[in-house]
Amino acid sequence: MDFTLSEEQEMLKKMARDFLESNCPESFVREMERDEKGYSPDLWHKIAELGWQGLIFPEKYGGAEGSFMDLAVLYEEMGRAMFPSPHLSTVVLGGLTILAAGNEEQKAELLPKITNGDVKLSLALTEPSASWDADGVAVRATADGDDYIIDGTKLFVHDAHIADYLLCVTRTKNGTVPEDGITLFLVDAKSPGISYTMLKTIDGSNKQSEVVFNKVRVPKKNMVGNLNGGWAPLARVLQQGAVMQCAEMVGAGQKVLEITVDYAKTRVQFGNPIGIYQWIQDHCIYLLNYVDGSRWVTYQAAWKLSENLPYDLEVAIAKAWTSDAYEKACWRAHQVLAGVGFTIERGLLPLFTTRAKVQQLYLGDSAYHRKKIAKLIENWSPEISKGKPRGLWEKGEPWGEKDLKIWPWVQDRKFRPKV
Amino acid sequence: MDFGFTEEQEKLRKEVKDYFINELPSDYKTGVFPCSEELVAFLREVESKLGKKGWIAPGWPKEYGGLNLGEIERDIIREESGYWDIFWPDVIGIMMAGPALYLFGTEEQKKRFLPAIAKGEAIWLECFTEPNAGTDEGSMELRAVADGDDYVFNGQKCFITTQPIKPDYLYTEARTLDIEPKHRGLTLFLIPADTPGITYNPLPAMDNRLTSEIFFEDARVPKEYMIGELNRGFYHAMTTLEFERANTGVPARLKHELHEFIQFCRETKRNGKPLIDDPYVRDTLADIAVRIEVLRLALWRTSWRFSERERLGPLDYDLGGLNGKEIVAPMYEAMMNILGLYGQLKTGSKWAQLAGSIERKWEVSRSTHPEGTIEALKIVLAGRGLGLPRRR
Numbered sequence: 008m009d010f011t012l013s014e015e016q017e018m019l020k021k022m023a024r025d026f027l028e029s030n031c032p033e034s035f036v037r038e039m040e041r042d043e044k045g046y047s048p049d050l051w052h053k054i055a056e057l058g059w060q061g062l063i064f065p066e067k068y069g070g071a072e073g074s075f076m077d078l079a080v081l082y083e084e085m086g087r088a089m090f091p092s093p094h095l096s097t098v099v100l101g102g103l104t105i106l107a108a109g110n111e112e113q114k115a116e117l118l119p120k121i122t123n124g125d126v127k128l129s130l131a132l133t134e135p136s137a138s139w140d141a142d143g144v145a146v147r148a149t150a151d152g153d154d155y156i157i158d159g160t161k162l163f164v165h166d167a168h169i170a171d172y173l174l175c176v177t178r179t180k181n182g183t184v185p186e187d188g189i190t191l192f193l194v195d196a197k198s199p200g201i202s203y204t205m206l207k208t209i210d211g212s213n214k215q216s217e218v219v220f221n222k223v224r225v226p227k228k229n230m231v232g233n234l235n236g237g238w239a240p241l242a243r244v245l246q247q248g249a250v251m252q253c254a255e256m257v258g259a260g261q262k263v264l265e266i267t268v269d270y271a272k273t274r275v276q277f278g279n280p281i282g283i284y285q286w287i288q289d290h291c292i293y294l295l296n297y298v299d300g301s302r303w304v305t306y307q308a309a310w311k312l313s314e315n316l317p318y319d320l321e322v323a324i325a326k327a328w329t330s331d332a333y334e335k336a337c338w339r340a341h342q343v344l345a346g347v348g349f350t351i352e353r354g355l356l357p358l359f360t361t362r363a364k365v366q367q368l369y370l371g372d373s374a375y376h377r378k379k380i381a382k383l384i385e386n387w388s389p390e391i392s393k394g395k396p397r398g399l400w401e402k403g404e405p406w407g408e409k410d411l412k413i414w415p416w417v418q419d420r421k422f423r424p425k426v
Numbered sequence: 427m428d429f430g431f432t433e434e435q436e437k438l439r440k441e442v443k444d445y446f447i448n449e450l451p452s453d454y455k456t457g458v459f460p461c462s463e464e465l466v467a468f469l470r471e472v473e474s475k476l477g478k479k480g481w482i483a484p485g486w487p488k489e490y491g492g493l494n495l496g497e498i499e500r501d502i503i504r505e506e507s508g509y510w511d512i513f514w515p516d517v518i519g520i521m522m523a524g525p526a527l528y529l530f531g532t533e534e535q536k537k538r539f540l541p542a543i544a545k546g547e548a549i550w551l552e553c554f555t556e557p558n559a560g561t562d563e564g565s566m567e568l569r570a571v572a573d574g575d576d577y578v579f580n581g582q583k584c585f586i587t588t589q590p591i592k593p594d595y596l597y598t599e600a601r602t603l604d605i606e607p608k609h610r611g612l613t614l615f616l617i618p619a620d621t622p623g624i625t626y627n628p629l630p631a632m633d634n635r636l637t638s639e640i641f642f643e644d645a646r647v648p649k650e651y652m653i654g655e656l657n658r659g660f661y662h663a664m665t666t667l668e669f670e671r672a673n674t675g676v677p678a679r680l681k682h683e684l685h686e687f688i689q690f691c692r693e694t695k696r697n698g699k700p701l702i703d704d705p706y707v708r709d710t711l712a713d714i715a716v717r718i719e720v721l722r723l724a725l726w727r728t729s730w731r732f733s734e735r736e737r738l739g740p741l742d743y744d745l746g747g748l749n750g751k752e753i754v755a756p757m758y759e760a761m762m763n764i765l766g767l768y769g770q771l772k773t774g775s776k777w778a779q780l781a782g783s784i785e786r787k788w789e790v791s792r793s794t795h796p797e798g799t800i801e802a803l804k805i806v807l808a809g810r811g812l813g814l815p816r817r818r
Binding site for chain 1: 427428429430431443446447448449450451452453454455458462464465468498509510682684685686688689692702708709711712713715716719720723724726727729730731733741745748749804805807808811812813814815816817
């Protein structure tokens with residue numbers, strides 16, 4: 008057991024925090040909310056120079072061969088700073104899918120470009136069905152000569168508006184189970200027939216689009232992974248993405264905690280700093296507890312990914328707990344910060360709160376992950392002891408209030424108290 | 427980061443796990459307060475067998491009956507015995523009096539009292555709470571006055587968790603000095619339970635658990651039974667309490683109960699369908715599993731911090747404490763809700779489900795106050811943990 012970050016991870020954390028503190032101040036976060044692109048290409052290249060896009064990829068594609076735990080450390084800092092960037096879309100959801108399912112040619116072509124910041128990806132998975140499961144995928148891809156023709160609508164697609172390629176999840180067959188018949192395609196974002204409409208959402212930083220594929224032609228060689236076999240690798244990447252989303256929430260939650268406790272110590276009402284009042288303390292303690300719990304379930308899931316141990320249950324637990332915990336943490340913060348927490352230009356909390364809702368829903372909300380957990384634990388049974396039966400648990404009435412036989416040793420005493 | 431255990435530790439875990447599986451009777455039930463003399467005798471027998479293996483106080487040196495193991499190993503044993511909800515008749519000796527003696531006792535006291543605790547041969551009661559001193563421990567009024575070679579005790583304790591077995595020693599805190607702030611005038615003592623002048627009055631509690639009032643009338647105790655320094659009892663007790671903060675047995679016990687309940691939900695039909703197919707039931711079971719995991723990690727983090735010999739603060743152990751206190755009652759509440767009307771039935775009713783065990787544990791789960799109420803924990807977390815200002 009070891010609940011600390013390694014020396015290298017501490018260095019990465021410090022480096023990321025320092026960089027983001029000077030390059031991603033509050034004003035920048037606010038500016039990006041209003042910005043059409045929603046990120047800074049300049050900063051995107053700067054973090055590529057720092058190795059952030061390549062952190063998780065193998066060396067032969069220009070990466071640093073870091074672990075998921077390393078990546079989680081980075082995500083925690085990006086969450087803390089509310090850093091607006093297409094990192095999750097490009098590196099995790101797009102890049103790791105290509106790494107897992109793509110052929111050598113695709114990997115050699117794309118991964119180095121992701122690593123050096125020249126290519127951005129976007130995962131086009133969800134549809135008007137708003138489902139994270141394979142049965143929600145209805146957009147069709149139909150073979151036609153050397154091409155496939157993709158037709159249908161993708162919805163809630165993060166970072167589609169700035170992506171160079173869309174990683175489009177399509178249905179190529181109606182199999183006996185929904186997971187069978189899913190195929191992934193790398194689609195040039197500028198292909199004829201694709202149209203984008205930016206969605207008006209509660210959070211200006213995670214820009215999402217409706218993406219309509221109107222008979223979009225994609226060459227067969229752009230298929231990522233096997234025909235009809237795209238779901239299995241994608242499902243693993245969705246889990247990896249969920250853990251990174253958790254890490255982002257942990258970092259953000261920590262910042263919300265710091266803002267809130269700091270305010271409770273300095274804001275004076277009725278002649279006292281409000282942190283002296285126990286109701287305010289109560290909010291702060293639960294906020295702390297939500298963040299702390301989230302940190303360890305998230306780290307555990309990231310560690311399992313890093314060590315390549317079975318991780319289905321731990322990932323689902325991490326996202327199920329962290330999604331709700333972070334939302335509740337923000338709610339507690341609102342109770343303490345009151346007017347200041349509600350006023351957009353006066354503090355950071357409104358920014359955190361709206362992001363919290365988006366992050367809570369993204370890659371599966373708590374109820375979705377609890378469904379997965381239920382599936383994983385429904386066959387649990389207790390261990391059975393095998394010793395000789397003693398018949399002690401069925402025998403006799405429980406000792407009760409009715410007499411003091413329950414106190415044989417008290418009965419022995421001669422002296423009774425004078426009460 | 428490493429959430430795993432070493433090969434050695436896994437070996438120890440398997441040894442303990444196998445021991446319980448092979449040793450405990452096949453009709454063994456968890457969560458049963460001993461309700462017959464035979465059952466008490468059986469639990470004593472288990473305790474003494476575990477004592478012989480050194481698993482009651484594995485962290486203590488061998489000369490005191492331990493195995494000289496580290497905190498992680500200790501808590502692996504706790505976790506595995508927690509899974510079986512081993513009812514320790516001498517829980518106070520193991521968790522409180524023993525650690526207090528180990529930390530603050532004289533060499534002579536340690537040699538005399540620790541081995542009996544480690545072997546499961548003694549029964550201790552924790553005598554702290556008084557009618558006017560619950561959470562406000564500093565207000566204790568039980569008075570210990572020095573007289574020659576003795577201290578003379580007068581006063582009363584109450585709500586003292588008691589076992590159906592005659593106790594050997596009372597782990598007691600008493601007032602030895604009138605001073606402000608009041609907690610600076612308290613001292614720890616161990617008092618032989620059969621000291622003349624001490625009487626016991628039972629106060630039955632929920633689910634047939636036992637507590638008692640204990641009265642002291644000119645009870646004389648030799649001075650060498652004082653534990654630690656005079657008037658430092660409050661501080662000694664607080665330090666000792668930390669030993670209970672990494673009780674990895676709690677989430678393990680909850681997991682056992684979840685295992686049993688999931689099995690029950692698979693095997694029980696409601697409206698023609700197994701309970702486990704009900705989306706509400708599934709969501710509830712998953713939610714319980716999540717909370718148990720959050721608690722498990724919080725406690726293992728505390729255990730690990732102990733093992734690193736770091737100086738601990740409330741943020742290191744009280745979150746585990748808070749989670750532990752807050753998860754248990756809602757868990758049984760949720761299980762009771764799934765049982766519906768059947769939830770009201772007590773053990774012994776022919777209609778009782780799971781032999782009434784959920785109801786029993788639900789009753790016991792109302793007890794969140796031992797080692798301090800949830801509110802007391804919050805005061806510590808807010809002040810010493812988060813550095814929020816305190817009322818004067």
